[in-house]
Amino acid sequence: MLEYIIQNKEIIKLIYGLAIVTICIAIVLKTDRLFRLSYHQGIRYFRNALFFYGISFIFRYFLLQSELFNSTFLSYDLSKFLFEFFIIMAGFFLLYSLLWKNFESEDPYPSSLFNKHLMIFYAMTIVILLLDYIWAGYYFMFISQIALFLAASIVSFNNYSNKGSERKFTKFYFIAMLLSLSAWTLNAVSALYLNWNIFAIIAVYMFNIILFIILLYGVFNVTRKQ
Amino acid sequence: MTKKRGRLDVIRDILQVIKQNRKIKPTRLLYASNLSPQMFKDYVDELIKKGFIKVELEEENKKYFSLTARGNNFVNEYKVIENFIENFGL
Numbered sequence: 001m002l003e004y005i006i007q008n009k010e011i012i013k014l015i016y017g018l019a020i021v022t023i024c025i026a027i028v029l030k031t032d033r034l035f036r037l038s039y040h041q042g043i044r045y046f047r048n049a050l051f052f053y054g055i056s057f058i059f060r061y062f063l064l065q066s067e068l069f070n071s072t073f074l075s076y077d078l079s080k081f082l083f084e085f086f087i088i089m090a091g092f093f094l095l096y097s098l099l100w101k102n103f104e105s106e107d108p109y110p111s112s113l114f115n116k117h118l119m120i121f122y123a124m125t126i127v128i129l130l131l132d133y134i135w136a137g138y139y140f141m142f143i144s145q146i147a148l149f150l151a152a153s154i155v156s157f158n159n160y161s162n163k164g165s166e167r168k169f170t171k172f173y174f175i176a177m178l179l180s181l182s183a184w185t186l187n188a189v190s191a192l193y194l195n196w197n198i199f200a201i202i203a204v205y206m207f208n209i210i211l212f213i214i215l216l217y218g219v220f221n222v223t224r225k226q
Numbered sequence: 227m228t229k230k231r232g233r234l235d236v237i238r239d240i241l242q243v244i245k246q247n248r249k250i251k252p253t254r255l256l257y258a259s260n261l262s263p264q265m266f267k268d269y270v271d272e273l274i275k276k277g278f279i280k281v282e283l284e285e286e287n288k289k290y291f292s293l294t295a296r297g298n299n300f301v302n303e304y305k306v307i308e309n310f311i312e313n314f315g316l
Contacts, residue, residue, distance in 0.1 A: 037300050038234060038307045039276065042316025097316050159315035169313035222313045223306050 006198065013064055016205050017057045023212045024054030027219050034223065041104060042097050044112045049093035050215070056086035077133075084129055084141050091148045092121040098155045142188035149181035169218045176214040183207035234311075236261065237278070238304045240269060241297050244279060249290040273297070 005012065031047040034040075063079035096117070109115040124144070131140040156177045160170040183204050190200035231239070236259070243258040244250055250258075256266045270291070273279045278297035282290045293301070300307075310316070 034303075034307055034310060037296075037303055040234060040307065040311060040316070042311060042314075043307075046314060046316055097314075156315055163312060163315075167309075167313045170315060173314055218313065219310075222310050 002198070005202065009198075010064070010068065012205075014061065016209065017061050017064075019209060020057045020212050021054050023216045024050045024057070027216055028054065030219050030223065041100050041109075041112070045093050045097035045100055048112055049090045049097060052086045052090035052093060053212075056083050056090060059083040059086060081129060081133075084132060084138070085125060088125045088128055088141055088144060089121060091145050092118075092125070095148050095152045095155075096121070098152060098159075138191060139188075142184060142191065145184040146181065146188065149177055149184055153177040153181050169222050172214050172218055176211050176218075179207045179211040179214070183211065234304075234308065236269060237273065238301065240273065241278060241293060241301045244291055244293050245298065245301050249282060249292040252289055252291065255291055 027050045028047055031043055031050065035043045035047055059079055059082040063076070063083050066076040066079050100117075103117055112118075128140045128144050132138055153174065156170070156174040160174045164170050186200055186207070187204045190197050190204070194200050240255065240259050243255060247254075252270075255270075256263065259266055259269070261269065270279070274281065276296075277294055278300060279291050280294050282292055284290060
């Protein structure tokens, strides 16, 4: 089994990336429709988060290609920069979709990509990217994402304790945030201490796939007409 | 103590009243919406701008509000949207 995985790891990575991009597209299309009906900022930021995750996994594919074949459509540095940028921003959007009510009024901003609150996230992302570039690794991305999903886990646990009895999906959303936190932590440990151990990476893939399936299930199940 | 209505609840209430009446005069809608005149104006302007309601002028230039297809969709899907927001904690 392990031999099979090692022999086919590039195909597995490709299928994994494609699966996540497909799930992201499905969620973005569904939530975009809900946003256009309601103009609700939380839905808008959640949609943006999944849109950015989808884009980041496309650049991740180019990154893997450039690592393997040394020259592709995009250079290694540019692929790494774009992959990191979109995945960090996706995390910020996801957390902000849970917190936006504390910072904004319910009147939507004209743009959900450029407004004064999001500028802080863009600035933080650029700083993280620069630090990772200087240290030639992903350390600051890992730290930022672990901190971010720790916060998202706390907020979603709070939502679950307050509304869990009437809103069943709040429990699954909390589990999804915990899975993401576990995936980022394991990813960091495997990169820093285990030299990208194959078992740790497979576990990260599994956590991520389950997380995105939970979100997909949630979006389609919760929005199903009664 | 009753809970303060959120923005989506106010919009749902306004559209629901228009839907029940098919078309309604501004003053009647103001009373039914339970909002201050200024807030009512803000909401109505926003709903017209976003294409949820339209203004019809009838004989003697009397103004009425009625729902557009988009507004009708919103009323029908409000439960779905509310359910989504609450379940995802958005």
